[in-house]
Amino acid sequence: MTSVAGVDGCKAGWVAVISSEPDAFRVEVFETFSDVIDSLPTDTVIAVDMPIGLPDRIGRGGRGPETLIRPLLGERQSSVFSIPSRAAVYAQEGPFASEEQRYAAHLRASEVALATSDPPRKISIQAFGIFHKIREIDRLLTDRPELRSRVIESHPELAFASLNGGQPMRLPKKIKSAVNPAGMAERRALLARHGLPVDFLAQRAPKGAAADDFLDACAMVAIARLHAQGRTISYPQPPLADGAGNPIAIWAAPIAGASESRYVKPMAHLPQNLLNGYREFMAGRYEAERSHYRALAKEGQAPETLMIACCDSRAAPELIFNAAPGELFVIRNVANLVPPYSPDGEFHSTSAALEFAVQALKVKNIVVMGHGRCGGIKAALDPNATPLSPGDFIGKWMSMVAPVAETVSQSTMLTASERQTALERISIRFSIANLRTFPCVSILEGKGRLTLHGAWFDISTGELWVMDPATGDFSRPEFD
Ligand SMILES: [Zn+2]
Numbered sequence: 001m002t003s004v005a006g007v008d009g010c011k012a013g014w015v016a017v018i019s020s021e022p023d024a025f026r027v028e029v030f031e032t033f034s035d036v037i038d039s040l041p042t043d044t045v046i047a048v049d050m051p052i053g054l055p056d057r058i059g060r061g062g063r064g065p066e067t068l069i070r071p072l073l074g075e076r077q078s079s080v081f082s083i084p085s086r087a088a089v090y091a092q093e094g095p096f097a098s099e100e101q102r103y104a105a106h107l108r109a110s111e112v113a114l115a116t117s118d119p120p121r122k123i124s125i126q127a128f129g130i131f132h133k134i135r136e137i138d139r140l141l142t143d144r145p146e147l148r149s150r151v152i153e154s155h156p157e158l159a160f161a162s163l164n165g166g167q168p169m170r171l172p173k174k175i176k177s178a179v180n181p182a183g184m185a186e187r188r189a190l191l192a193r194h195g196l197p198v199d200f201l202a203q204r205a206p207k208g209a210a211a212d213d214f215l216d217a218c219a220m221v222a223i224a225r226l227h228a229q230g231r232t233i234s235y236p237q238p239p240l241a242d243g244a245g246n247p248i249a250i251w252a253a254p255i256a257g258a259s260e261s262r263y264v265k266p267m268a269h270l271p272q273n274l275l276n277g278y279r280e281f282m283a284g285r286y287e288a289e290r291s292h293y294r295a296l297a298k299e300g301q302a303p304e305t306l307m308i309a310c311c312d313s314r315a316a317p318e319l320i321f322n323a324a325p326g327e328l329f330v331i332r333n334v335a336n337l338v339p340p341y342s343p344d345g346e347f348h349s350t351s352a353a354l355e356f357a358v359q360a361l362k363v364k365n366i367v368v369m370g371h372g373r374c375g376g377i378k379a380a381l382d383p384n385a386t387p388l389s390p391g392d393f394i395g396k397w398m399s400m401v402a403p404v405a406e407t408v409s410q411s412t413m414l415t416a417s418e419r420q421t422a423l424e425r426i427s428i429r430f431s432i433a434n435l436r437t438f439p440c441v442s443i444l445e446g447k448g449r450l451t452l453h454g455a456w457f458d459i460s461t462g463e464l465w466v467m468d469p470a471t472g473d474f475s476r477p478e479f480d
Helices: 033-039 064-072 074-079 099-115 131-143 156-163 181-193 198-202 211-228 272-288 290-299 349-360 375-380 393-409 416-435 439-446
Strands: 004-010 013-021 024-030 045-049 151-153 233-241 247-252 305-310 328-333 365-371 451-457 464-467
Touching (some): 004 033, 004 211, 013 211, 024 033, 024 211, 033 045, 033 131, 064 074, 064 156, 064 247, 074 156, 131 151, 151 211, 151 247, 156 181, 156 211, 156 247, 181 198, 181 211, 233 272, 272 290, 328 349, 349 365, 365 416, 375 393, 393 416, 416 451, 416 464
Parallel strands (some): 004 045, 305 365, 365 451
Antiparallel strands (some): 013 024, 451 464
16 A cells, blocks of 8 residues: 555654554654654655645635635634734744743734734734744755645644544544543544544554643544545635745544535645536536546547647537547647658658557547648748747748748739638648658558548638548538
8 A cells, every 4th residue: 555644743743653564553752843754755745733725815714725724613613823924934933042032033923914914913923933843844845846746734623523524523622731531532533433543543652742732643543544545625625825835734534515616636736727628527427427438547548530730729520529538549749731741760750640540549540630820831931930949840841831831922913811711721731641651651541441631720710621522622511
């Protein structure tokens, strides 16, 4: 299994409960959070009871996650304290030579917190006391973004409630800063039901960590284990990100009915619109075509059509042809060009995909689809275009159609947009001619097992024009 760890801050640094096998747990105290990371395998999933992700400004109720989890915790919600802005957390780093200095620093940091929150909110001395630990993780995740997907924030009381079917713990863990034995016992019993060995839970906390720190680290390891199995949810869902790119989310086991949000497997942080789109995809199309996806995964793909299209974001073949998963094998490159067959040992991405589609997938059709307002074609018609970068990859790529482009640009009878449309369509015929320079294509076409087609999509009207294979003319298809 993936090794997992649950971590909490403690007097000596960090207390970590580590598990590399289902029934084997050990506890260790580390001086720094980096030490925790470095001592564990590089795929270890770590849940930590420490805020991760620091917004620039704080609204009512604190960071997003705090406002979402408080309502789930009933009488235990006082355990969720508000985290101030990034600037406030970094305002006074210390070290502080005396309690007076520390007190003064707390006041100065509070000033920063007031100025960066709405409504204005000071910092509790309790929160100020853990800022150095928050900064430790923040710096680590900022410097090592690869850790963001496997170091997650959780919260002990939310962890307990979520492991308890949504019921918050009945008893407080502490009463007036003294450990409450009955509250500790309630939590140990719950963790034991979730597979932590009773004798492990019952041991004395290691030196440098308090009994409740150890217990919280045990709760964290239970969440880390679920997270490694993809069985957690985040508040909010999906996570937000702060200015440094660090995630802002508190993770826990799913609570039935507590959240509308669906489970999304933790992933690399992506732009919000992509995450939203993915969520809709999972809820909509994937849900509807689940068995089809499963079958495709089991039996492999068998698309009958290879589509060669432009990279243009407005001309996506799967959208235009309303294609089902597994239906189209798509190559997209600048201006949907096919280079001539040239086995010269260079890197040929289009030829490689073509080779796979024809030889391995044995597609029956190849469609070269051009489109209106193609930027690549426009560049080819402008010989004085300045390269976008010293490499001038587009210039080199489009030089493939330079001879025809030159002929078209010389047609002074045509307007600029007519020249553009003309070259868009001529280059489709040009690519089809190049397709036939590939022996595998021409042989199969000769045997009648492969058909080559041309098409042109007008972005502005949605019109599809289809090439007549005999004449090369484009016309709109007739539908019955
Ligand atoms: Zn294009």
